[in-house]
Amino acid sequence: EDQVTQSPEALRLQEGESSSLNCSYTVSGLRGLFWYRQDPGKGPEFLFTLYSAGEEKEKERLKATLTKKESFLHITAPKPEDSATYLCAVQVNSGYSTLTFGKGTMLLVSP
Amino acid sequence: GAVVSQHPSWVICKSGTSVKIECRSLDFQATTMFWYRQFPKQSLMLMATSNEGSKATYEQGVEKDKFLINHASLTLSTLTVTSAHPEDSSFYICSASQQGRRVGNQPQHFGDGTRLSIL
Numbered sequence: 001e002d003q004v005t006q007s008p009e010a011l012r013l014q015e016g017e018s019s020s021l022n023c024s025y026t027v028s029g030l031r032g033l034f035w036y037r038q039d040p041g042k043g044p045e046f047l048f049t050l051y052s053a054g055e056e057k058e059k060e061r062l063k064a065t066l067t068k069k070e071s072f073l074h075i076t077a078p079k080p081e082d083s084a085t086y087l088c089a090v091q092v093n094s095g096y097s098t099l100t101f102g103k104g105t106m107l108l109v110s111p
Numbered sequence: 112g113a114v115v116s117q118h119p120s121w122v123i124c125k126s127g128t129s130v131k132i133e134c135r136s137l138d139f140q141a142t143t144m145f146w147y148r149q150f151p152k153q154s155l156m157l158m159a160t161s162n163e164g165s166k167a168t169y170e171q172g173v174e175k176d177k178f179l180i181n182h183a184s185l186t187l188s189t190l191t192v193t194s195a196h197p198e199d200s201s202f203y204i205c206s207a208s209q210q211g212r213r214v215g216n217q218p219q220h221f222g223d224g225t226r227l228s229i230l
Contacts, residue, residue, distance in 0.1 A: 034218055034219075041202075041223075041226070042223050042224065043117070043221035043224045044155070044221045045221070046220060049218055087154065097208055098160060099157070103153065103154040106152075
């Protein structure tokens, strides 16, 4: 069974305090790993897709990396507007394009 | 690009009522749409995968007769919660993917969800 585990469940940072969120996965064959941001009462907003170990992608203060067992979302000098729940999801090699989501990391950045 | 619109954003209705939720891809054709359910502080749980012009594929434990899905066009899928009861209250979110089910690594783009409250 495919599993996705995110840690920590919640993270509180001061503005400017860099940190990383973790997504560990156990799948039969990874097709892609996706990071999303979700604000309260909203649907997830797509951030990144990573396909193979060693791949990195950046967007503003966010940088996502991938290994064979886990992915990290690095947040550099976060701002209060980065506060949200960050979701990790995996897609496996099969005939379907379904995603399996982790439970997310709730990030709060204080001014 | 890749905007998904979901309507309504919230519904409050009496027990026994049927509720229809619409999911539209506004600027792309969605061969595949997905319906999720999310409980407070929990992750998204896939309910069903909807392919245009064919029957939806439901996840284990999801009642087909309870949650009716129709994907009649490349830009519209609907979820109808039939004879809704308080335990059906939840946050329902749809997503759409531009590629068919066998070409899967394009991201899913999500609507803003529908908050359903059954009294």
